[in-house]
Amino acid sequence: MQLPPRRARHRAPPPGRLPRLLRRRPRGARGRAGGARLRPRHPGRDRRHARGAPVRAQRLHGLRRLPQAARGRDATLLEDGVSAPARRVAVVGAGIAGLSAAHALRRHAAARGERIDLAVLEASAGVGGQLQSVREDGYLVEWAANAFRTGVGPTQDLVQRLGLEDEQVVASPDANRRFILHGGRLHALPSGPASLLRFAPMSLLGRLRVAAEPFMARRVEREESVFEYAERHIGREAAEVLLGTMVRGVYGGDARALSVDAAFPIMKTMEREHRSLVIAGIRGAKQRKAEGKTTWSLRGGMHALMQRLADDLGDAVRTGAPVRALAYDPDAGFTLTLGAGERARFDAVVLATPPRVTAPLVEPLEPAAAAEIGAIEAAAIAMVALAVPRSQFATPPDGYGFLVAPSEPLDVLGVLFESNVFPGRSPEGHALLRVIMGGAARPDILSQGDDALVATARDVLEHTLGLRGPHTRSWIYRNPAAIPQYRLGHRARVARIEAHLGRFPGLEVAGNAYRGIAVGAIVDDAEGIAGRVLAAAPARPVAA
Structure with missing residues (x-):
């Protein structure tokens, strides 16, 4: 049977209401668009003054609301009469990349003492992207x-x-026991040098070549494929049996086509710090054991993290809100055209969508960047x-x-x-x-x-x-x-994309297509994205 669609907790706004919803909500309108109050993350504890609390939930002392006639400017008036507009940021996509970027933006803005109005726009009926x-x-x-x-x-x-x-x-x-299907049989993957010497899928000569790696390892500065890197360190046979299998399992790809620098940067780090891949593996295993590192998940599955992020962001998350077009004006900032033709303006935009969605949005602004994104x-x-x-x-x-x-x-x-x-x-x-x-x-x-x-x-x-x-x-x-697929030249491609988009302060791309496919890498990338957005994008007043 086909997996059933997940019921969304965030309701899509009725047609024609999105531009109004994207503006700052009245003080009393906390919670979801549908009017339901958010469940507090820590029941019984008032988090409105807590460090890192959502900006919408904080009481901003020393500030008072603008008069009704001036509220269209989306600004807060300081006691001395100076207008401080909030920075308006749209995050397109509510997968792990979009939700973690929005969470980081809110936290970074609070740490800088800045106000931010977020809109997380998701085309589908629910949040989480692939993490369901x-x-x-x-x-x-x-x-x-x-x-x-x-x-x-x-x-x-x-x-x-x-x-x-x-x-x-x-x-x-x-779960530490893992296997490989080779020659029609299951074999336990080596967990150390001793088990490697008994690893049946490889010949004795191939195993001895791996054992000799600490004495033969040499560094290469040019970009290599995963296979080239592995062959240089542990020999052709081990590169085919071990690394070839790993690349298929992790990326669903070919070790001869993927860049080790982009797909497995940890391997290049191991080479720089230890010279030998075998020695680095032994030392790393000891360190992980000493630190008690292990594999973990959440009781409700990976989507539990997605839903908690969405709950934390509250009414900033809009589902059923596809973005159809993106435009830029140096004075006015970014304009997003939404599903039914509604338009909304923002100071910054984070495109946390797959390349096939991102490229058409970027194409009118920078065709060269769109071509690079579409080629991933x-x-x-x-x-x-x-x-x-x-x-x-x-x-x-x-x-x-x-x-x-x-x-x-x-x-x-x-x-x-x-x-x-x-x-x-x-x-x-x-x-x-x-x-x-x-x-x-x-x-x-x-x-x-x-x-x-x-x-x-x-x-x-x-x-x-x-x-x-x-x-x-x-x-x-x-x-x-x-x-x-992080093919050879991927890191150079991402650098070109970043250079092209650098012409538009506050425009960023996020997701597993650029700087890491693992959830941890995407969450880490969100921190850098938030810092760059807040450093680059000015807060522009909005005319009433």
Whole structure:
């Protein structure tokens, strides 16, 4: 069955009302557009004066409202009579990129003592973009990413600011066991030098080449593909078996086509700091163990973060509000044309939409930037989640899951054993598995019908785990542009995009197509975007 649409908590405004809603709301009109009050993040605690509280919820001491006749200027009058207009910022898109950018903008503005009027405009009926979680009949099914990594960082900080610490769930220790399907069999991935020397998918010569890497490693300053980088460090065989498989699993792409500098910058950092990839891996594992880093998620799934961000932003979020066009005037700022032809003006705009949406919006302003954005390719992904009684497996699922080596003649990229990783993902005695198919080399996977996709999923599970009975439920999700492909030259392309858009102060692009595909990288990028927007975009008075 097709995954059902998620019910939106934010209502779309009636036609013709959006321009008025995008202006500053009256003092008493807090909450959602529909009039419902927001649920406080910390019940029983007045957050209106708290550091980092939403700007709309703070009482701005020393300020008084403009007279009725002057309110169209969207400004607040200081006690000495000086007008201080609020900075109007539109964020287009309410996925993780848009919501985290809006959250960062509000927090940065408060820290600078500045006022900001935000509008987060989402074309669809709900928030979250790809990060959707569906709970049905005791199963929790993720559409896309299913986990974070712990440790000090922007994502953990965001979770703490949103009050979600009690919702965090840590992955089972068994999730550290991961497998690769190679030569028609499952093999445990090496967890260290000793297990690498016993890794059956590689020849003895190939394993010895990896072991010799600390004595043979050398640095190269030019841009390399992931395969070139891996071959230089650990040899051709390991590059094909290990890195080739990893790139398929993470990006759905080809290790020979993707840039190591853009797709896996941590590898270049490891080379700079340790020279040897093997030594860096050993030291990194020790450090992660000492710091207690692990994999974690949220009890309600990844969408719980999206919904909490949207709740925190309150009536700034507008769903059912597609943006049709973007215009710029150096004196007036940006004008957005919305779904029914309404227009609204802003001092800054963050385009947190996929490249296929962003490029047409940018094209009238800067055709060269639009061409660069439109040239960023993405891999098509089909996901089939199956609910199966554990008794139906000859070999019950063990560990996190497995990736499929490029040498295997399968459409499947990997299988995640969801119910093994986090508690509460399936009823007792049942397993939930997600089979990921397609990738950059198989965009045609999306044309297959539901029955064909389910049959492919079952085939790989029958072959690897001995699935011998019927599944009880299935969920299917298709995405034609799921994972951007950071091909050779990607970082230079992003630099050119940023240079082109630099001609329009306050215009930024956000999302997984530019500076990192992981949720943590996107949240981190939002901090930089917020700082640049507030530093570049002036607050312009609006004529009544």
